[in-house]
Amino acid sequence: MRRGDAIGRHALVITAIVAMLFPVVLALATSFKPVTTIFDLNPIPVPASLENYDLALGRFPIGRLLFNTFVMAIGVTVTTILVALPGAYALVRFDRARGRGLVLVAVGASLLIPPQALIIPQFLMTTRLGWQGHTIGVIIPQLGVSALALLLLRDHIRAIPQSLIGAAVLEGATSWEILRHVVLGLLRPALGAVAILLFISTWNEFLWPLLVMPDPEDTTIQPGLALFLGPESSQYGPMLAASMLASLPVVAIYVLASRRIADAFLHSGVR
Amino acid sequence: MTLTLAPPKPRADGRTQSGVAWLYFSPVMLSIIVWVYGPLVFTAVLSFLDWNLVAPDIEWNGLTNYHTLLTQPEFGNAAWNTVKYALWVLPFATVVPCALAIALWKRPGRTSEFYRMLLFLPVVLAPVANALSWQFILDPLHGTLNQVLGILGVEPVNWLGDPATALPTIVAVTAPKVVALNTLLFGAALANVDRRTVDAARLDDATEGEITRAIILPQLRRPFILLGLLSMVVVWPWLFTNIGVLTRGGPSGATDNVYYRLYTYGFTFFDAGTASAAAIVIAVVFGLLLTFSSLLSRRFRATR
Numbered sequence: 001m002r003r004g005d006a007i008g009r010h011a012l013v014i015t016a017i018v019a020m021l022f023p024v025v026l027a028l029a030t031s032f033k034p035v036t037t038i039f040d041l042n043p044i045p046v047p048a049s050l051e052n053y054d055l056a057l058g059r060f061p062i063g064r065l066l067f068n069t070f071v072m073a074i075g076v077t078v079t080t081i082l083v084a085l086p087g088a089y090a091l092v093r094f095d096r097a098r099g100r101g102l103v104l105v106a107v108g109a110s111l112l113i114p115p116q117a118l119i120i121p122q123f124l125m126t127t128r129l130g131w132q133g134h135t136i137g138v139i140i141p142q143l144g145v146s147a148l149a150l151l152l153l154r155d156h157i158r159a160i161p162q163s164l165i166g167a168a169v170l171e172g173a174t175s176w177e178i179l180r181h182v183v184l185g186l187l188r189p190a191l192g193a194v195a196i197l198l199f200i201s202t203w204n205e206f207l208w209p210l211l212v213m214p215d216p217e218d219t220t221i222q223p224g225l226a227l228f229l230g231p232e233s234s235q236y237g238p239m240l241a242a243s244m245l246a247s248l249p250v251v252a253i254y255v256l257a258s259r260r261i262a263d264a265f266l267h268s269g270v271r
Numbered sequence: 272m273t274l275t276l277a278p279p280k281p282r283a284d285g286r287t288q289s290g291v292a293w294l295y296f297s298p299v300m301l302s303i304i305v306w307v308y309g310p311l312v313f314t315a316v317l318s319f320l321d322w323n324l325v326a327p328d329i330e331w332n333g334l335t336n337y338h339t340l341l342t343q344p345e346f347g348n349a350a351w352n353t354v355k356y357a358l359w360v361l362p363f364a365t366v367v368p369c370a371l372a373i374a375l376w377k378r379p380g381r382t383s384e385f386y387r388m389l390l391f392l393p394v395v396l397a398p399v400a401n402a403l404s405w406q407f408i409l410d411p412l413h414g415t416l417n418q419v420l421g422i423l424g425v426e427p428v429n430w431l432g433d434p435a436t437a438l439p440t441i442v443a444v445t446a447p448k449v450v451a452l453n454t455l456l457f458g459a460a461l462a463n464v465d466r467r468t469v470d471a472a473r474l475d476d477a478t479e480g481e482i483t484r485a486i487i488l489p490q491l492r493r494p495f496i497l498l499g500l501l502s503m504v505v506v507w508p509w510l511f512t513n514i515g516v517l518t519r520g521g522p523s524g525a526t527d528n529v530y531y532r533l534y535t536y537g538f539t540f541f542d543a544g545t546a547s548a549a550a551i552v553i554a555v556v557f558g559l560l561l562t563f564s565s566l567l568s569r570r571f572r573a574t575r
Binding site: 005006009012013016017019020021023024026027030039041082083084086087089090091093094096097098099100103106107110111112113114115116117118119120121122123124125140141143144146147150175200203204206207211221222223225226236239240243244246247250251254255258259261262 | 288289291292293294295296298299300302303305306307308309310311313314317324367370371374375377378384386387388389390391392393395396397399400401402403404405406407408410413415418447450451455458478479504507508511512515516533534537538543546547550551554557558561
């Protein structure tokens with residue numbers, strides 16, 4: 001590769017990274033600035049201060065919001081995998097089952113229906129079930145999107161060598177034993193990646209928790225931030241500090257697991 | 272004492288297979304029937320009713336909701352904005368991530384891995400936090416952007432408050448997520464390209480530009496179309512969050528789109544009928560577009 005090409009390549013990628021990440025970096029730096037210098041153009045927060053974090057923690061029930069968000073994200077991750085994994089496994093294992101085509105179509109089409117077209121009935125059902133204001137109301141209805149996890153898992157299960165499953169069949173293992181002892185063991189890395197993606201995307205969910213848990217004191221972190229700091233708010237310091245606290249857990253998880261997430265996509269059938 | 276070796280049971284026989292398979296299928300089928308297909312039918316029924324979501328009196332309304340909806344200038348405006356959003360988003364879903372993915376693919380290694388990690392980060396970042404960071408940067412009086420432009424002698428712009436700039440600004444705030452996701456997915460598509468052909472071309476003194484044009488791009492045609500389509504599925508909730516936090520559809524409807532309008536009908540005006548009619552219109556148009564484009568891409572593949 002010629003030198004000029006290499007420089008051009010790095011320049012392209014670095015420009016994109018800077019353009020995409022500077023708002024966050026700027027917000028992070030600004031969150032450590034004292035109120036008096038918050039609009040100064042110099043982005044470096046010297047002298048640094050934790051004033052904004054103090055204000056944010058004092059004003060918002062951030063512990064409560066983070067706890068609710070955590071419960072929701074774990075709840076959705078676990079229930080989605082419990083629902084999607086058996087389905088994904090059966091699609092691969094029982095390839096001649098009657099109605100398999102129907103399952104595939106139903107699952108695929110469910111992802112193409114605009115979710116916004118479903119929120120009114122989902123909201124009414126959740127209210128009728130008495131789940132309004134409870135974490136279960138934000139967890140269970142999100143099972144509607146379990147099809148995506150199913151398709152990702154199916155690709156990984158398909159990649160398991162048939163010989164391993166064939167051997168287990170010859171030894172008389174039932175399909176459940178094969179799932180538990182053969183498939184689950186080999187699937188662990190992919191399952192981890194899917195779980196992390198589910199956790200992160202649920203953590204960032206905005207509209208559904210806003211509808212089901214609209215109390216600013218007892219909701220999840222995304223609607224919580226928006227409810228406390230609408231377009232009228234101009235108290236940028238505490239707002240940015242709270243935003244950083246809202247992103248911190250998922251960014252930490254991502255940085256630790258980014259390799260695994262990339263691999264899960266690169267080796268899946270998304271291509 | 273006789274010892275019999277039982278032959279392996281023919282357990283893969285069609286009928287028992289189906290029974291067991293449906294035990295495994297049932298959780299996911301139940302979930303999507305209850306939370307996707309049921310609500311879809313429910314929405315269709317609601318679209319013919321006059322109901323405010325809470326009051327006990329529900330009236331049959333015939334096609335009135337559809338008539339109201341389609342004759343309202345707000346819905347027409349939202350529909351036209353939706354087209355504008357789609358056109359603005361498309362390059363960030365195709366050309367930009369494709370170029371980035373090719374740049375990363377050409378030189379695999381630690382640096383590329385590191386770049387890739389940073390490039391995916393916007394997908395992970397909390398969307399409301401991202402919107403609020405932008406609100407700070409775009410503040411009309413003290414915002415970083417206007418301050419920098421001021422130094423360059425440009426008059427301050429009210430980015431989110433001016434109908435001329437508001438929609439592109441919302442797209443700019445949302446674009447990093449689209450670019451980030453599709454860069455990863457283009458990377459997955461590139462994993463199929465045979466590196467040896469590229470090495471051979473390099474030995475033959477082909478320039479990098481020629482290699483990209485002649486070898487890599489032709490193999491990315493299908494992902495190009497697919498990922499453009501995929502972005503039309505995933506981008507609306509992301510836009511929704513930014514619209515909801517930054518502009519609430521304003522100024523004077525400039526950043527509204529059909530999805531935000533649906534939410535406004537349903538949860539600001541509590542008009543379940545009109546909101547459901549909007550939902551059905553959106554779902555039908557969206558379904559037609561998907562069918563049309565998949566037919567087109569199949570045709571395209573056949574004539575290639």
